[in-house]
Amino acid sequence: MAQSKLWTALPDWVIYPVGLIPAVDLLWRGVENRLGADPMKVLEHGLGEWALRFLILGLAITPLMRFARINLVKYRRAVGLTAFLYVVLHLAVYLVLDQQFDWLAIGKDIVKRPYITIGMAAFVMLIPLAITSNSLSIRKLGAAGWRKLHKLVYPAALFGAVHYLLLVKAWPPEPIIYLAIIAGLLAIRLVKPARRRARAA
Amino acid sequence: MPVYRYPVPPASEITPKSVFLNRRAFMAGAAGLALAGASGTARAEEERQKLATVSSPLSTDETPNSYEDITTYNNFYEFGTGKGDPAKNAGSLTTRPWTIEVGGLVNNPGTIDIEDLLTKYTLEDRIYRHRCVEAWSMVIPWAGIPLASIIDKFDVQGSAKYVAFETLVRPEEMTGQNSTFPILPWPYVEGLRMDEAMHPLTILAVGLYGETLPNQSGAPVRLVVPWKYGFKGIKSIVKISFTEEQPPATWNMQNPREYGFYSNVNPNVDHPRWSQATERRIGGGLFASRIDTQMFNGYGDQVASLYEGMDLKKYF
Structure with missing residues (x-):
C-alpha cells in the first residue's frame, strides 16, 4: 500500500498537545468567565462535542487507509486516547459542575434518563479500550483478541451520538450530522474488499 | 402599606453602571461588525427608546440578570437554535410599522398598534423570575402592560374560553424560517386559558431594563407569563384571537408527551x-x-387557585 511520507512524518505524540488545544481553550475561557451567560453548559457540551469529533477521527482511519490509501494508523492510539480524555472531562464537568456531586440526582439520572444511561454506557465501554491502548496489552490479549475487544468503539461512538440527539429539543441539525457521520463510518466497514470477496466466492 | 409591597425602584435605577457601560461597548462593537460586514442586506435594528415606566408591587426583589x-x-428558533443565534441574527427584523390583529370571539375586532401600546398605556416594570423548560432560569426586568387591560378594549364574548397568539412569519428577515428543514412549523403559536390571560401577572412586554425590547427578546411585543415555562411567552406577536376551543401550541404539537398545553413550572412533574x-x-x-x-415558579400564592382540583400531572 502506498504510504504518503507527508502524513507519517510527524511523531504520533504530536496528537496530544494539538488535540488538547480545544480543552485548554475551553477551560481557560471558563476560568476567565468568557464562555457567555451559561459557561457550564458551553464547557460541558463543548467537551462532549470534541469527544465525538475525536471518536470520528479514530473511526475514519481504517476507511481512509482502505479507500483513499492514506495510512494514519500510527496516530490512531493517540487519537483514541484523546477522545477518551474528552469523555472523562465531559463526565467530570457533569458530575462536578452540573450536578455538583448530588449523587442521588446523578443516580436517578442514570436510571431514569435514557440520554444519561446511554452516555454512561458509552463511557463504560470506552474504559477497557483506554486501559488496553498500549503495546503490552496487544501482546497479552493477542492481536485478534485485542482487535475484537476494540470493536467496542463502534457501539460506544453510536451511543455517544444518540446521547447527544436525545438531549436536544426538536431535531436540530448538529446531533443528526454527528450520528450520520458515525453511522456512515461504521457502514462503510461492511463493504468487503473486492479481492477478498472474489476469493471467498 | 401591606407587607408584600416591597418598595421596588424603577429598573433604570437597578441596572449596575458597569452593565450600562458594557452594553454600550457591546452595541458599539455590534455596529462596527455590521459596518464591517457591509453586505448591504442587513438592516439596522430599530433604535431602542427609553420608556417611562412605573414600578409594580408584583415585581420580585431578586437581583435581575445583566442586560448582556x-x-x-435566548431561545428564539425563528433566528436559529443556538442560544447566541438570536442576538446574532435578529438584527435584520424590522419592527416598525407593527400591528397586532385582534379577532375571534370579540364584539370589537380590530388592531393594536405598537405605538399605542408604548404611549397610551401605563408601562409597568415587572421584575419576574423566568424559568426555561430546559432547567435554567433568570430574573428579568420587563416593562409591559397587563394583558387584561388590553383585552378589555375588545369586548370579549362570553363564549370565549381561550386566547390564541401567533408570531410573525417573515422568512426574508427570520433566518430560522428560511431553512429547508424547518425546526418547528411556522408560525409559532401559543395559547392561554381566558382566566390565565386575565391574571394580573400576565403581561404583554414591550420593554426590557426600561427600554424598548431588543429584537432577540421578542420585539416589539411579546407575552410574559411568569409561572409558566419560558416557551409559553410567545415573541413578536402579530395576532391574538379568542376561541371556544383550546388553541394549538407549537411545542405541544411538536411533542405532546414532553410539552403540555399548560406548561406550568412544576418541580414535581x-x-x-x-x-x-x-x-x-x-x-x-x-x-x-x-x-x-x-411550584408555579414561586408565584403559587397568586396563581395556584386557577388550577384548583386539576390533576397537574395529567394537565402538565
Missing part, C-alpha cells in the same frame, strides 16, 4: 427526558450552585 446575559442567551426539580440560575458563572425549582 438576558440578550445574548419532570420533563420525560430530564428532571425539573432544580434549575441553574444564569449569571452565577462556572461554579454556580443549582437552586430548587419552586
Whole structure:
C-alpha cells in the first residue's frame, strides 16, 4: 500500500498537545468567565462535542487507509486516547459542575434518563479500550483478541451520538450530522474488499 | 402599606453602571461588525427608546440578570437554535410599522398598534423570575402592560374560553424560517386559558431594563407569563384571537408527551427526558450552585387557585 511520507512524518505524540488545544481553550475561557451567560453548559457540551469529533477521527482511519490509501494508523492510539480524555472531562464537568456531586440526582439520572444511561454506557465501554491502548496489552490479549475487544468503539461512538440527539429539543441539525457521520463510518466497514470477496466466492 | 409591597425602584435605577457601560461597548462593537460586514442586506435594528415606566408591587426583589446575559442567551428558533443565534441574527427584523390583529370571539375586532401600546398605556416594570423548560432560569426586568387591560378594549364574548397568539412569519428577515428543514412549523403559536390571560401577572412586554425590547427578546411585543415555562411567552406577536376551543401550541404539537398545553413550572412533574426539580440560575458563572425549582415558579400564592382540583400531572 502506498504510504504518503507527508502524513507519517510527524511523531504520533504530536496528537496530544494539538488535540488538547480545544480543552485548554475551553477551560481557560471558563476560568476567565468568557464562555457567555451559561459557561457550564458551553464547557460541558463543548467537551462532549470534541469527544465525538475525536471518536470520528479514530473511526475514519481504517476507511481512509482502505479507500483513499492514506495510512494514519500510527496516530490512531493517540487519537483514541484523546477522545477518551474528552469523555472523562465531559463526565467530570457533569458530575462536578452540573450536578455538583448530588449523587442521588446523578443516580436517578442514570436510571431514569435514557440520554444519561446511554452516555454512561458509552463511557463504560470506552474504559477497557483506554486501559488496553498500549503495546503490552496487544501482546497479552493477542492481536485478534485485542482487535475484537476494540470493536467496542463502534457501539460506544453510536451511543455517544444518540446521547447527544436525545438531549436536544426538536431535531436540530448538529446531533443528526454527528450520528450520520458515525453511522456512515461504521457502514462503510461492511463493504468487503473486492479481492477478498472474489476469493471467498 | 401591606407587607408584600416591597418598595421596588424603577429598573433604570437597578441596572449596575458597569452593565450600562458594557452594553454600550457591546452595541458599539455590534455596529462596527455590521459596518464591517457591509453586505448591504442587513438592516439596522430599530433604535431602542427609553420608556417611562412605573414600578409594580408584583415585581420580585431578586437581583435581575445583566442586560448582556438576558440578550445574548435566548431561545428564539425563528433566528436559529443556538442560544447566541438570536442576538446574532435578529438584527435584520424590522419592527416598525407593527400591528397586532385582534379577532375571534370579540364584539370589537380590530388592531393594536405598537405605538399605542408604548404611549397610551401605563408601562409597568415587572421584575419576574423566568424559568426555561430546559432547567435554567433568570430574573428579568420587563416593562409591559397587563394583558387584561388590553383585552378589555375588545369586548370579549362570553363564549370565549381561550386566547390564541401567533408570531410573525417573515422568512426574508427570520433566518430560522428560511431553512429547508424547518425546526418547528411556522408560525409559532401559543395559547392561554381566558382566566390565565386575565391574571394580573400576565403581561404583554414591550420593554426590557426600561427600554424598548431588543429584537432577540421578542420585539416589539411579546407575552410574559411568569409561572409558566419560558416557551409559553410567545415573541413578536402579530395576532391574538379568542376561541371556544383550546388553541394549538407549537411545542405541544411538536411533542405532546414532553410539552403540555399548560406548561406550568412544576418541580414535581419532570420533563420525560430530564428532571425539573432544580434549575441553574444564569449569571452565577462556572461554579454556580443549582437552586430548587419552586411550584408555579414561586408565584403559587397568586396563581395556584386557577388550577384548583386539576390533576397537574395529567394537565402538565
